[in-house]
Amino acid sequence: xxxxxxxxxxxxxxxxxxxxxxxxxxxxxxxxxxxxxxxxxxxxxxxxxxxxxxxxxxxxxxxxxxxxxxxxxxxxxxxxxxxxxxxxxxxxxxxxxxxxxxxxxxxxxxxxxxxxxxxxxxxxxxxxxxxxxxxxxxxxxxxxxxxxxxxxxxxxxxxxxxxxxxxxxxxxxxxxxxxxxxxxxxxxxxxxxxxxxxxxxxxxxxxxxxxxxxxxxxxxxxxxxxxxxxxxxxxxxxxxxxxxxxxxxxxxxxxxxxxxxxxxxxxxxxxxxxxxxxxxxxxxxxxxxxxxxxxxxxxxxxxxxxxxxxxxxxxxxxxxxxxxxx
Amino acid sequence: xxxxxxxxxxxxxxxxxxxxxxxxxxxxxxxxxxxxxxxxxxxxxxxxxxxxxxxxxxxxxxxxxxxxxxxxxxxxxxxxxxxxxxxxxxxxxxxxxxxxxxxxxxxxxxxxxxxxxxxxxxxxxxxxxxxxxxxxxxxxxxxxxxxxxxxxxxxxxxxxxxxxxxxxxxxxxxxxxxxxxxxxxxxxxxxxxxxxxxxxxxxxxxxxxxxxxxxxxxxxxxxxxxxxxxxxxxxxxxxxxxxxxxxxxxxxxxxxxxxxxxxxxxxxxxxxxxxxxxxxxxxxxxxxxxxxxxxxxxxxxxxxxxxxxxxxxxxxxxxxxxxxxx
Numbered sequence: 001x002x003x004x005x006x007x008x009x010x011x012x013x014x015x016x017x018x019x020x021x022x023x024x025x026x027x028x029x030x031x032x033x034x035x036x037x038x039x040x041x042x043x044x045x046x047x048x049x050x051x052x053x054x055x056x057x058x059x060x061x062x063x064x065x066x067x068x069x070x071x072x073x074x075x076x077x078x079x080x081x082x083x084x085x086x087x088x089x090x091x092x093x094x095x096x097x098x099x100x101x102x103x104x105x106x107x108x109x110x111x112x113x114x115x116x117x118x119x120x121x122x123x124x125x126x127x128x129x130x131x132x133x134x135x136x137x138x139x140x141x142x143x144x145x146x147x148x149x150x151x152x153x154x155x156x157x158x159x160x161x162x163x164x165x166x167x168x169x170x171x172x173x174x175x176x177x178x179x180x181x182x183x184x185x186x187x188x189x190x191x192x193x194x195x196x197x198x199x200x201x202x203x204x205x206x207x208x209x210x211x212x213x214x215x216x217x218x219x220x221x222x223x224x225x226x227x228x229x230x231x232x233x234x235x236x237x238x239x240x241x242x243x244x245x246x247x248x249x250x251x252x253x254x255x256x257x258x259x260x261x262x263x264x265x266x267x268x269x270x271x272x273x274x275x276x277x278x279x280x281x282x283x284x285x286x287x288x289x290x291x292x293x294x295x296x297x298x299x300x301x302x303x304x305x306x307x308x309x310x311x312x313x314x315x316x317x318x319x320x321x322x323x324x325x326x
Numbered sequence: 327x328x329x330x331x332x333x334x335x336x337x338x339x340x341x342x343x344x345x346x347x348x349x350x351x352x353x354x355x356x357x358x359x360x361x362x363x364x365x366x367x368x369x370x371x372x373x374x375x376x377x378x379x380x381x382x383x384x385x386x387x388x389x390x391x392x393x394x395x396x397x398x399x400x401x402x403x404x405x406x407x408x409x410x411x412x413x414x415x416x417x418x419x420x421x422x423x424x425x426x427x428x429x430x431x432x433x434x435x436x437x438x439x440x441x442x443x444x445x446x447x448x449x450x451x452x453x454x455x456x457x458x459x460x461x462x463x464x465x466x467x468x469x470x471x472x473x474x475x476x477x478x479x480x481x482x483x484x485x486x487x488x489x490x491x492x493x494x495x496x497x498x499x500x501x502x503x504x505x506x507x508x509x510x511x512x513x514x515x516x517x518x519x520x521x522x523x524x525x526x527x528x529x530x531x532x533x534x535x536x537x538x539x540x541x542x543x544x545x546x547x548x549x550x551x552x553x554x555x556x557x558x559x560x561x562x563x564x565x566x567x568x569x570x571x572x573x574x575x576x577x578x579x580x581x582x583x584x585x586x587x588x589x590x591x592x593x594x595x596x597x598x599x600x601x602x603x604x605x606x607x608x609x610x611x612x613x614x615x616x617x618x619x620x621x622x623x624x625x626x627x628x629x630x631x632x633x634x635x636x637x638x639x640x641x642x643x644x645x646x647x648x649x650x651x652x
Binding site: 051217221236237238239242243248249250251253254256257258259260261262263264265266267270 | 377543547562563564565568569574575576577579580582583584585586587588589590591592593596
């Protein structure tokens with residue numbers, strides 16, 4: 001039996017291109033005692049992967065990543081064949097792994113499996129915990145969300161609306177603007193590619209900004225900082241503007257002083273203690289139709305590099321996923 | 327009776343120059359009921375004044391500022407003639423003000439009056455509260471202090487040493503380096519004008535950085551961010567590198583994400599609730615010789631503009647003050 005894997009074969013310069021990756025076959029070992037064989041079903045691609053390509057991701061090894069799979073052979077008494085699992089085994093279509101490395105997925109039958117890779121997965125938890133835990137969001141506050149058409153931002157924007165906040169989303173296409181206004185129901189959606197961001201923000205935030213969900217950096221952050229209210233908070237979960245090596249530098253940080261702004265970096269794994277409350281809240285909101293989502297699913301394991309590259313072109317609407325099998 | 331005042335007469339372009347200011351005489355009114363006449367003794371000049379000159383400071387009015395004076399005529403039963411007071415009456419050598427606007431100064435006879443304008447004043451409170459309240463400093467942590475030869479930094483560096491921390495100071499002259507090593511007793515002092523800051527920091531912080539007392543921004547912050555430890559804190563009390571309009575922008579903010587760094591702006595007035603504890607601690611440290619200080623005192627009210635301009639040339643050793651009278 002073979003395992004197909006996506007390897008990084010050279011370090012990208014700027015935006016990754018197809019030639020930076022290769023599809024490689026490797027022999028699949030037999031599972032030993034305590035191990036299971038997993039067939040991959042869905043793979044996640046995410047902006048955080050880009051900075052890893054500069055050094056942390058080893059060359060000529062399977063790309064690190066997370067996904068959902070199904071146990072097809074088990075040599076562990078604790079996990080039955082057929083079990084759906086979350087894994088961090090990287091970009092492999094099939095693999096053998098210690099059962100202890102997997103987390104069984106408890107699925108609500110009314111929620112599509114793919115949703116467990118975004119609104120009910122790490123990106124949803126990032127949105128939820130970023131607002132409440134890092135951002136200390138209060139009901140009715142003034143909120144701005146960057147990458148509001150993306151997997152984290154679209155959920156953050158809707159959660160803030162559910163909490164009675166005034167919500168402004170920043171995104172990069174008119175399609176996303178339309179989705180945010182009409183489907184997500186936020187107050188104002190700004191297309192930073194076609195609008196003057198500072199002027200549009202000034203108009204859209206007459207009461208200033210209490211919480212800015214930051215995933216971009218650079219010119220976005222410079223436009224937001226002078227609008228922050230005293231004791232505003234900036235949960236910082238990404239800086240996509242810098243990941244491909246461009247980035248002009250942030251010039252308005254001194255605005256943080258008199259405004260007493262708190263900016264704090266975090267990653268989704270910090271938020272694991274919130275999981276139970278998050279899953280309960282989010283499952284309810286999804287089933288009630290209070291949180292809507294978009295997903296862009298590319299079919300076929302070999303399209304994983306294309307999916308990753310597409311993130312930086314804005315080719316995804318909502319969460320970008322690769323489907324390996326049903 | 328006349329009052330002499332320092333007015334801003336035009337907005338500076340870049341570093342202020344003498345021609346941006348004027349010495350003006352105004353008639354001094356008679357104190358009415360509830361008012362007092364104050365003779366100024368000491369005036370503070372501080373980096374925070376520079377950004378105000380761009381818009382907040384009105385033209386052709388006395389410069390905003392704080393000082394220590396003595397009540398020479400009183401028409402308020404609550405405050406006797408001869409009382410030493412802290413005031414926020416700006417750059418005036420003599421003025422009439424509501425008694426309620428003054429704070430009587432309780433002076434320890436073993437501490438020079440000028441020290442109440444720095445180590446026991448707003449800059450000392452900024453250093454103390456920045457470390458403990460905003461920076462959540464723990465005993466024995468790894469600390470880096472910017473503008474370590476200045477009024478805030480020199481106190482912050484010594485407080486951190488008193489708490490058993492490993493302390494690295496960044497400053498801009500060899501004289502200040504020598505003072506920080508020999509008088510303040512910190513572990514390493516770096517002259518950022520003559521040393522490669524990133525390389526010097528890497529060598530001086532082998533265990534990373536838990537708390538960075540930030541008063542500069544720009545290249546300083548970019549050099550520090552990649553050295554921050556996970557869950558590091560950056561109390562942000564100033565950004566002197568940006569005050570005169572230069573500043574290249576900060577490029578390394580994405581380092582905050584995985585390191586879970588918290589950066590938080592604050593001003594000294596936020597820390598007033600700490601005053602009692604601060605005064606008790608600091609008076610004890612000063613009298614025991616555990617906190618040393620430098621001060622640069624220019625004699626003569628008319629030298630206030632020169633003192634302010636001198637801050638941006640690094641002409642001060644420690645706190646810059648103007649002495650009007652004894």
